[in-house]
Amino acid sequence: xxxxxxxxxxxxxxxxxxxxxxxxxxxxxxxxxxxxxxxxxxxxxxxxxxxxxxxxxxxxxxxxxxxxxxxxxxxxxxxxxxxxxxxxxxxxxxxxxxxxxxxxxxxxxxxxxxxxxxxxxxxxxxxxxxxxxxxxxxxxxxxxxxxxxxxxxxxxxxxxxxxxxxxxxxxxxxxxxxxxxxxxxxxxxxxxxxxxxxxxxxxxxxxxxxxxxxxxxxxxxxxxxxxxxxxxxxxxxxxxxxxxxxxxxxxxxxxxxxxxxxxxxxxxxxxxxxxxxxxxxxxxxxxxxxxxxxxxxxxxxxxxxxxxxxxxxxxxxxxxxxxxxxxxxxxxxxxxxxxxxxxxxxxxxxxxxx
Ligand code: 13P
Ligand code: SF4
Numbered sequence: 001x002x003x004x005x006x007x008x009x010x011x012x013x014x015x016x017x018x019x020x021x022x023x024x025x026x027x028x029x030x031x032x033x034x035x036x037x038x039x040x041x042x043x044x045x046x047x048x049x050x051x052x053x054x055x056x057x058x059x060x061x062x063x064x065x066x067x068x069x070x071x072x073x074x075x076x077x078x079x080x081x082x083x084x085x086x087x088x089x090x091x092x093x094x095x096x097x098x099x100x101x102x103x104x105x106x107x108x109x110x111x112x113x114x115x116x117x118x119x120x121x122x123x124x125x126x127x128x129x130x131x132x133x134x135x136x137x138x139x140x141x142x143x144x145x146x147x148x149x150x151x152x153x154x155x156x157x158x159x160x161x162x163x164x165x166x167x168x169x170x171x172x173x174x175x176x177x178x179x180x181x182x183x184x185x186x187x188x189x190x191x192x193x194x195x196x197x198x199x200x201x202x203x204x205x206x207x208x209x210x211x212x213x214x215x216x217x218x219x220x221x222x223x224x225x226x227x228x229x230x231x232x233x234x235x236x237x238x239x240x241x242x243x244x245x246x247x248x249x250x251x252x253x254x255x256x257x258x259x260x261x262x263x264x265x266x267x268x269x270x271x272x273x274x275x276x277x278x279x280x281x282x283x284x285x286x287x288x289x290x291x292x293x294x295x296x297x298x299x300x301x302x303x304x305x306x307x308x309x310x311x312x313x314x315x316x317x318x319x320x321x322x323x324x325x326x327x328x329x330x331x332x333x334x335x336x337x338x339x340x341x342x343x344x345x346x347x348x349x350x351x352x353x354x
Pocket of ligand 1: 125
């Protein structure tokens with residue numbers, strides 16, 4: 001639906017009033033009505049880098065989800081404030097690994113006698129606590145665009161990896177990019193004693209995968225790939241690595257949101273694409289590339305928007321910008337110093353990956 005013209009005007013006026021004081025970052029899964037006000041858009045890696053590049057703004061308004069705003073807070077200077085327009089914009093995957101559960105898991109690994117050779121690798125989609133745990137234990141953060149490099153780095157530091165919280169990104173990267181077999185991976189279930197694994201399994205696995213997943217990407221199935229290939233002969237299937245292994249294995253291309261956009265920019269006119277990622281992005285790409293004669297469809301019509309990304313809407317953005325313009329600081333995300341220091345270690349290891 002087109003954005004409410006009154007709200008568009010209010011957002012524009014508040015942003016103009018704030019001028020250089022505000023910098024708006026927008027993740028690719030954000031609504032069009034929000035994206036139109038972003039100074040930069042990107043995948044989670046690009047946005048972390050853009051925040052770390054420290055634009056000379058007092059306020060970074062992060063149109064994305066909570067873990068992204070936390071990471072931006074950790075990577076920006078102390079006098080810069082990161083603002084999340086709706087505090088309820090979380091991520092169900094990030095919530096699948098709590099600090100207590102991860103500490104308990106580390107105890108289980110210690111009990112198995114393997115902590116000296118396990119390197120934790122945490123997906124960006126995790127709370128600052130989990131990133132701090134990772135930094136403390138010599139590990140790195142990764143995103144979907146550098147997971148392969150992060151894993152290669154981790155296997156230079158140790159012999160086993162604890163990958164959390166997204167089992168799919170961990171498995172897909174290990175198997176697709178590092179040539180491991182599915183048997184090299186075990187699944188650690190935080191709701192079971194010992195993660196549901198024997199000591200032997202823990203000792204022999206190369207990849208210990210946390211049992212977390214994305215509720216949006218988890219809904220694409222092998223059937224959706226088969227159906228679209230039948231419906232649209234010659235279609236290129238391009239999916240995000242948060243999809244299940246069988247979906248990724250059946251796809252033609254796999255990559256982060258930024259990768260998906262670049263692949264479609266480079267695609268020839270007349271090509272056909274089925275995209276397996278969040279719907280706001282797919283709709284925007286379908287509209288953008290239709291005039292160039294590129295046909296872009298959603299991989300599975302039953303999969304919907306990311307409901308937490310969608311919480312950031314134009315009314316929340318207007319409220320945020322107007323509050324800041326009036327001198328009221330709202331929804332500031334601030335990670336406590338001890339957590340931030342350890343999390344920063346893990347984030348900076350990621351930014352330094354070759
Ligand atoms: P990327 O933008 O890094 O591809 O991540 C997708 C995602 O799920 C963010 O929550
Ligand atoms: Fe989290 Fe999935 Fe939404 Fe990304 S798309 S923010 S991983 S729930």
